[in-house]
Amino acid sequence: MVKHLLVTAILILAAIPVSCAGPSGKPNRSPAMQKPASSNPYYSRTDTAKLDLPDSVWKKVLPPDVYEVARRAGTERAFTGRYWDYEGRGTYFCAVCGNALFRSDAKFASSCGWPSFFETVRSGSVEYRTDRAYGMERSEVLCGRCGSHLGHVFDDGPPPTGRRFCMNSIVLDFEPEE
Template sequence: MHRMLMFIFFATVGLFACSGEPTSPKFSPSKAMSDSRALNPYYSRTDTTKLDLPDSVWKKVLPPEVYEVARKAGTERAFTGKLWDFEGIGTYYCAACGNALFRSDAKFASTCGWPSFFETVRPGSVEYRTDMAFGMARTEVLCGRCGAHLGHVFDDGPPPTGKRFCMNSIVLDFEPDEGD
């Protein structure tokens, strides 16, 4: 009986966590970057200065679907994001502020339905916060520059770190390495 109740609980949590609107399964790096930066004067690939902006500013400068995940801790539905199975070689940036987050050589196929990485691009590129939503303790991953919600990190990833940074595609921009 206890196992059945636990199964029902986690199945329900999974449905709520994945109830966002799906995004386009095809990915165009140039379109994603232009969408994120078009009205956003805070977007920079080189500035690492911390941003402390009110929510009202973020609502004006971010596309609605990015705002929902980045500022309201929303979640994309599994297997629907633009980057979950993307295999390009390059760097992943925060779609809200342009902060460098992950390199493609740290990305792996975790089969969870979201892009997964085993390490960040540098110390301080992300921050962590305890997330008690849905009655379970998880570690939320936030952009180290602007505080955008990116996803969660788990201790079931591959070597060498054993970490699985499970990120929402909508809050990531991808820039291919030159020549790719």
């Protein structure tokens, strides 16, 4: 039953149109770090203070495609995000606020079409909320600093946690190890 729901959820979410295409119209698959928009004064990789800003502020400082996923709980199409199969070593940050989220050594190939991790970088880097959209119940994953939608977590991941944090590439920034 759970497997059937998961397959159904993937098919539904894969059909939701959120553009993650680059200027050429092709998916933005560059593994290079996404540079935060200079118009976002709330982006910081060192500040851990909670941000409680209205969506009207986020709409002004975020690119439309990032805003759609992060603030309106959109989902990018499966297999189109830049990090779904990326294997670089480093740290993944929230593209909205710069909060550290995941390390590459917790990333695994889940074949679901989105970047998947089995644990967060630290306690409190993410928060959870029940999501009852599309006739199912899931655990939505939100940034622990800014509350932006990142994706969902499932209990079908690898050891040692058994969890699969299924994230949207567009709301992740990556900084490679030196």
